[in-house]
Amino acid sequence: MPGSSSSSSSSSGSTGIPAAANAKPPTREETGSEDYPPIVQGASLLLALRLANRPILLIGGGLVASQRLYFLLESSAHITLISPAPLHPSIQHRIDDPSTSSQITWLNRPYKGREDEVKVKGFDLVMTAIDDNDLSKEVCDLCREEKVMVNVADIPPQCDFYFGAQLRKGPLQILISTGGMGPRAGAMIRDIVLEALPDNIEEAVEGVGLLRSDLRKRAPGVGGQLGQERMDWMKGVCDKWGLAKMERFRDESVRKTILDQGWPQRKILGPDDLLSRDNGNKVAGGSLRTTLDSLLNLDPRSSVVSAGLGGFVSGVALAVALGSYLSRTRS
Structure with missing residues (x-):
């Protein structure tokens, strides 16, 4: 049947064009000839041509x-x-x-x-x-x-x-x-695909592009072992975040956290891993301290600012917890 991994001798109906497996390039998970899909001749090579000023x-x-x-x-x-x-x-x-x-x-x-x-x-x-x-x-x-x-x-x-x-x-x-x-x-197929795309697909693609650009600045070069590690790490991050959440990569503080805490150890951080470094509470878009740093436009590397914000964050966390407890006891 079309789209299955049937052999190249299968037919797809009156057109005489054989059915093919879903087309994709080889991966490192393929270890033997039984993993390789059959080659079905007659396809077009789909390319994105850069025609600027041509x-x-x-x-x-x-x-x-x-x-x-x-x-x-x-x-x-x-x-x-x-x-x-x-x-x-x-x-x-x-x-x-x-x-x-x-x-x-x-x-x-x-x-x-x-x-x-x-x-x-x-x-x-x-x-x-x-x-x-x-x-x-x-x-x-x-x-x-x-x-x-x-x-x-x-x-x-x-x-x-x-x-x-x-x-x-x-x-x-x-x-x-x-x-x-x-x-x-x-x-008609294009319209089906359009309806299936997430509403924030533009922002997701933009976000992953920014993260990839930041990574290349930290790990420049083409090919070789480093290039392969860079590709594998990006693939892991994208898979863990998914299309719906990759728009958060547009936030510079999110990208910095993922890169600082993930890339040196080749660790894959997902949305649930972005925890506050102060009190362990999750905050959308990054840690509470990161959010406050952004709002106050302060340099978090400053020891004075770091100590002051640490005490402030702890105070806010304590106040929130106390308020929640009193609200429950009064009810």
């Missing part, structure tokens, strides 16, 4: 071209758009909008294929979104000759890459690809 050629000016343009602008690419007016209203808006106009060079004319003065070899990616199938095929042939990757809208065999259904929430981006078979099905 030259992209977009041929067409209709609705599909407007969708392509939207994603290209968000990736900070520079787009050469070739299409005669009138353009789709959203394309014209992007050209007229000062916040995006500098990313677009619009040539108000049809594309001439092999005879055009704009050559595909001058671009990192080429995309066509036109109704002329013969011209689309010619553009595809030109790109193949020049070894430039091309996407021809609605003709999968002439595509080196697909767009798929995408969603973005802050730094998080998700792509659902059906290999060009069912774009609408991909969009």
Whole structure:
């Protein structure tokens, strides 16, 4: 059945594409050939391309071209758009909008294929979104000759890459690809994924990014034993906190506590481990002393401040406990 660990000879129905196990790279827990999932050929390699300031050629000016343009602008690419007016209203808006106009060079004319003065070899990616199938095929042939990757809208065999259904929430981006078979099905799956995401997913991703950045400052370098330990420690911390609570990593005091008390010993601290260093009571976002330090903007490393806050915290804890006891006796 699809999604199971069945062998590569299994069939997934009329498409003739064999079923595959859930795709994931090898892990250190895999110790023998029986642990390795079968290789099922025919998948796309899903990548996140960094296109900032890269030259992209977009041929067409209709609705599909407007969708392509939207994603290209968000990736900070520079787009050469070739299409005669009138353009789709959203394309014209992007050209007229000062916040995006500098990313677009619009040539108000049809594309001439092999005879055009704009050559595909001058671009990192080429995309066509036109109704002329013969011209689309010619553009595809030109790109193949020049070894430039091309996407021809609605003709999968002439595509080196697909767009798929995408969603973005802050730094998080998700792509659902059906290999060009069912774009609408991909969009429906995307909406299911969107509904399942925690409401604070943007803050969670931001938080874990800050923690990872702080860790790399303490343990710089690429690869080697230290790099592996850094990856393992981050994985353990993320697993222990879970998506719903990782937004707390945005608090600098929380990150500092996790790193100070966890990283040197390669210890994994979870939310329940962030205890007050003064009275053992748990305080959201870190210890009570950390919270007071932040409010008073004092340096907790100062011996005078440390002693003063220690006595103050103890007094607060005693007052809270006494108040709770009197409240219970009066009732």
